[in-house]
Amino acid sequence: MTLVRPPRDPVARLVRALGDRRAAPDYRWVSALSGRPLGEVRRVLRELAVHLAVEEGIRAAHRTGGRRFYAQICAPFELYALVRLARPLVVVETGVSSGVSSAHFLLGLADNGSGTLHSVDLPSRQKGPELAPRESTVSIPPGRSPGWVVPEALKAAWDLRLGPSQEVLPSLLKDLPRIDLFLHDDLHTPSHLAFELELLRPMLRPGSIVLADNTNWTGKAFDRFARSIGAVVVRRRGSDLVGLRVPGPSPARPVPPARVPRRRARVRGHRRTPS
Numbered sequence: 001m002t003l004v005r006p007p008r009d010p011v012a013r014l015v016r017a018l019g020d021r022r023a024a025p026d027y028r029w030v031s032a033l034s035g036r037p038l039g040e041v042r043r044v045l046r047e048l049a050v051h052l053a054v055e056e057g058i059r060a061a062h063r064t065g066g067r068r069f070y071a072q073i074c075a076p077f078e079l080y081a082l083v084r085l086a087r088p089l090v091v092v093e094t095g096v097s098s099g100v101s102s103a104h105f106l107l108g109l110a111d112n113g114s115g116t117l118h119s120v121d122l123p124s125r126q127k128g129p130e131l132a133p134r135e136s137t138v139s140i141p142p143g144r145s146p147g148w149v150v151p152e153a154l155k156a157a158w159d160l161r162l163g164p165s166q167e168v169l170p171s172l173l174k175d176l177p178r179i180d181l182f183l184h185d186d187l188h189t190p191s192h193l194a195f196e197l198e199l200l201r202p203m204l205r206p207g208s209i210v211l212a213d214n215t216n217w218t219g220k221a222f223d224r225f226a227r228s229i230g231a232v233v234v235r236r237r238g239s240d241l242v243g244l245r246v247p248g249p250s251p252a253r254p255v256p257p258a259r260v261p262r263r264r265a266r267v268r269g270h271r272r273t274p275s
Contacts, residue, residue, distance in 0.1 A: 206248025
């Protein structure tokens with residue numbers, strides 16, 4: 001009998017705990033988008049190991065929902081690192097599904113000790129007890145709601161709004177002073193991505209980070225937006241996840257050490273609008 005030893009590298013342990021090799025982080029991508037050195041990127045990703053139980057919990061929650069793997073963004077650890085390094089106060093994402101990206105944004109905000117995640121989602125729902133062959137893997141299983149793998153202890157900093165992005169996002173942006181970090185991961189068409197990017201353009205500031213997943217489906221929409229603001233598109237290794245950093249100086253803020261999770265956390269419910 002051959003014993004399989006767990007990896008010593010804390011980041012490798014995180015990848016194993018989440019259960020998907022695609023999650024192995026691209027350190028240079030994070031460094032380029034955050035403007036911080038590789039050594040600092042590696043440090044904050046190693047610190048994520050204090051949340052190993054959260055990664056194991058996400059994997060277990062997916063299994064109980066009939067998913068043997070997470071069916072969302074391939075870079076959850078990089079999202080955490082970008083939050084830790086850029087220290088955004090206002091994070092916005094479109095597209096939630098089970099909540100892998102949401103959970104890692106919220107972990108970063110919790111370790112920073114400040115900031116709020118605003119999420120917009122129009123959930124597609126699984127029709128039967130088992131995912132049909134032609135159904136999307138981001139469909140919500142019966143008895144679940146968007147963000148169903150997000151730990152309850154993280155939801156106090158979460159503003160989740162349900163509905164079409166075309167209707168919900170404009171209303172949300174009226175409530176915000178700016179956007180420090182944005183992720184597009186909902187309807188992947190050129191026109192819809194262009195709509196969201198143009199909508200948030202006035203909300204961006206120097207140093208803001210803009211991300212878009214599945215850009216193989218959205219043509220040149222992201223590239224055109226990047227050129228219009230004089231930004232450089234940075235592609236994550238081996239994927240169609242891209243990002244940019246809005247040009248101009250941004251204030252550098254110290255990155256606090258990750259917080260060791262407490263056994264009991266004070267939880268406040270997140271806001272929702274009717275679906």
